[in-house]
Amino acid sequence: MDHLQRPGLWPLHAESLKKYYLLMLCFFTAILHTNAQNLGNGFYDHGVTSPISNHRGTVATTGRNGEKVVLMLLMDHRGGYCLLEVNVETGKSQQFPVPFPPGDAPYASLLSSKNRFYTLFNNHFAEFDPMKDAFTFEHTALPSNTMAMTEDEQGVIWAATYPKSGLISFNPQTKEFKDYGYLYKQNWNQYPRFIARDKSGWIYYAIGNAASQIIAFDPATGKVKEMLKEAERKRGIAYLYLNLDGKVYGQALEKKDADWYEFSNGERQNIGKHHTVNAKPIITGNQGLFYNKFPDGSLLKSANLLEKTITYYDAASKTDKTVQIEYTSDGAWTMGVAATQYGKLAGGTSFPMRFFSYDPKKDTWVNLRAFGQFNALSRAGNKFYFGVYPSGELLEWDPAKPWVDTKPGEKTNPFFLAKLTPIIHRPFRLLPVLNNKTIIMSGSPEYGYTGGGLLFWDIEKKQQTVLKDSAVIPDQSTISMVTLPGNKFLGGTTTAPGTGGEKKANLAELYCMDITSKHIDWHIAPIPGVQEYSDLCKGPDNLIYGITDKQRFFVFDPAKKAVVYEFDPKGIYGNRTAGEQSPRIFVTGPGKEIYILFEKAIVKVDPVTFKLNLVANSPVIINTGGDYLDGKIYFVSGSHLCSYKL
Secondary structure: OOOOOOOOOOOOOHHHHHHHHHHHOOOOOOEEEOOOEEEEOOEEEEEEOOOOOEEEEEEEEEOHHHOEEEEEEEEEOOEEEEEEEEEOOOOOEEEEEOOOOOEOOOOEEEEOOOOOEEEEEOOEEEEEEOOOOEEEEEEEOOOOEEEEEEEOOOOOEEEEEEOOOEEEEEEOOOOEEEEEEEOOOOOOOOOOOEEEEOOOOOEEEEEOOOOOEEEEEEOOOOEEEEOOOHHHOOOOOOEEEEEOOOOEEEEOOOOOOOOEEEEEOOEEEEEEOOOOOOEOOOEEEEOOOEEOEOOOOOEEEEEEOOOOEEEEEEOOOOEEEEEEOOOOOOOOEEEEEEEOOOOOEEEEEEOOOEEEEEEOOOOEEEEEEOOOEEEEEEEEOOEEEEEEEOOOEEEEEOOOOOOEOOOOOOOOEOEEEEEOOOOOOEEEEEEEEOOOOEEEEEEEOOOOOOOOOEEEEEOOOOEEEEEOHHHOOOOOEEEEEEEEOOOEEEEEEEOOOOOOOOOOOOOOOEEEEEOOOOOEEEEEOOOOOOOEEEEEEEOHHHOEEEEEOOOEEEEEEOOOOEEEEEEOOOOOOOOOEOEOOOOOOEEEOOOOOEEEEEOOEEEEEOOOOOOEEEEEEOOOOOOEEEEEEOOEEEEEEOOEEEEEEO
8 A cells, every 4th residue: 555645545544544543453372381580579471461562663675785675664562663674675674672772662754755754752862764774863852752744845844743833844954953843832732643744845734632733834934824613623633635736735624625725934824625536655654654665666555563474575576475474572561461261361452452461370371453443341140341542442342152253243352242432432341230231341532532431231131321521520531340239330540631632621420320211310520630530449348449640549438428437658669559541459368358450569458447558669660451261360561562470
């Protein structure tokens, strides 16, 4: 596919990205045997959950001696960490570490007319020259990464940056790097997904998600102009491109029936709904960039990091050829882990999106393609459930039956139950209630929205009831839930909006909801300053244990609607608790004892005094929770599944 910067070429929303990664990753299953490593102090490392990296910008081009090469920016759980160059003629793979600390992730890249590859992430701009097999330039930039890049008529590289509308330029001939700072202020994180320079020298870039906008900037004078009136702004991302006539054309949202605007010399002209696109070819795109045209007419067909192969059509021989890839990976980003009904651990990874299962008794792994990013995990009865990003899907898995890749509308395992976007887009929690007859799913809303809702899935009737945030706590999302007596549950909220949305609430809350009526009995903000009730857990005597902002421990009495105990560890056990998008901070032991996973330690709650007693200091960072199984507490450190033997 020819990924140039032009209309309709690569939809920039999460649903399309998911489809892309599913296409790029073939079905794969493997039973791998590992030897658990004893870390000391009762801790064990059981191995990497998914030993695969993800390519975040791939281009076919020419290297030394005119040979065909493929360049790929690689990411694992550490973030962007290297550029992989594969010479498809010699079969040689070379891995070049990025010339700055790994981290963040590439969200845009560009192959210039001079055959140099550019990106900007983790606050650093970089140039790679395949003719020299080296990074040839690097410069720090204001945080944090580019989401749109372009090359102007003079060969200057421009990049607009997330999250505060930053702008930089780089002249490859003079090596002059300019950081123009933040050009547009909003009270939400801005996604600049398109950028272009007109023939008069003005720069334009299009942002979203809470409200679209097109920003015009004159580098000569430093003047900044808003191209869309407030009433013209839409939820989502604005669109623009550079036409061959030297003018920039755009829309408030990229839609067939939306009005088009013509931009030139910092001015806008309305041109109606009928516009013929004639885009200037520029090899650039978002993290899904896959430019497949070699200069000699050969075509890159696939780059599979899972099977470690590249397939391409060779123009000279008129045949398809396959080349083996060699690269190192520290493993994919792991979202969490939970114990299944059958004595195994299960969870999911992101970029690539995979499912993993670990059998502690046999010390073996299974790794499979996943239907998205498995955020929230819960067992209920003899079934296991996944809350999936993107699009807020709910899946039901029967661990006793063979795995069959999920396809909506078909009898697969996991089985597709529901899709909740925009009300739930990024699931946070799954709560089985009513004797495992209903699953409640919570999460944050679609990109650009504020306030996530709730899904009630009736397992027996196979019916759903959906509540918007207006029926729960307006402008907030439920991030934690725990059952209460009398068919009630306690929910804890976060004030954080959906990705790229506008934060509107100032204080997170606890609320009690009747499961049958779906009505709120009461809601309060019991602790000043709290922005997130990260996790909740049943304690003794109908008390609820909780964690706020992934730091402070508290005990709540639902009958009195009051906090009866608080403790701030103040960094004693690390800077925070375990986390991720579906925090699993509390772990309940076999005798209903309650453990808390902090970054650097596991602690136990005294059921009488509520004091936190150190169980063990961890030799590795505890990033993600967490469950109990057969005498061990399991958690994730980096990309590794680890455990502590009680």
